[in-house]
Amino acid sequence: MAELNSLEELGEATGAAPAEETAQEAPVHVQKLDAHGRAYATGKRKDAVARVWLTPGSGRIVVNGKDFTAYFARPVLQMILQQPIVAANRNGQYDVNATVAGGGLSGQAGAVRHGISKALTYYEPTLRPTLKKGGFLTRDSRVVERKKYGKAKARRSFQFSKR
Template identity: 80%
Template structure:
């Protein structure tokens, strides 16, 4: 064999193996109604989120999100992925959320909206990933241990 191999592509062609595309191709995932569905989680809260083209209405448990989340901070958390993707007012979002408190529920919906947006528009993945919206925040409450008052706090010490 007198040919020298200069790169891995040459090695593949010499052996007869063709180079494959290694970059994952993200495709649009829609249901029968043309909506993108995703599940978001945060603490003990689980949110089911549907995204479809519309006027920008966000519904949480059959209520407007401004009514369900009274605090402006939670409303801002909810809208973060939409604003980051520059899609404000383009999608109707329907959410059902259960478990946890209001803060955890807002975080779960934010996670679900981010995932659903990437399923509807795969090219938004880079923007949302860079903002940290696609990462599931895995911090949960630590369990209580036996022989302790709480997870880490000891019972009060009595000298006498």
């Protein structure tokens, strides 16, 4: 039996391919547009689902046929909606058209934000590291816990009566 001094010699002895050849390359992200030149993405948060179309334009954001400032009246929700655009430094460069259903206003704002982030990466794949670092591409998977039998709510017990 021959003596082996390094991992390369072990690989040569077993007939395995060198490590450089077996390592997979990082996936290359390409631009994904529909027939009309729009980037489409679906965003989700809690029970809300948003369908988002992104086109080059003047920076208008329309949600369910209304301007986003009319649909999301609270400034915090408006800020949440604009976070990916501001992080990517693309203010006033894209028009956003979104339809959102389900959940409450907070969940809907998060869903539209997620959809805008994904659509931006589809339109400009070079923005992916910036948006990924900001945490905008991660779907917030927290949802309401289901109600269990024998309980008043998910975890709350019925009121105890000693007598």
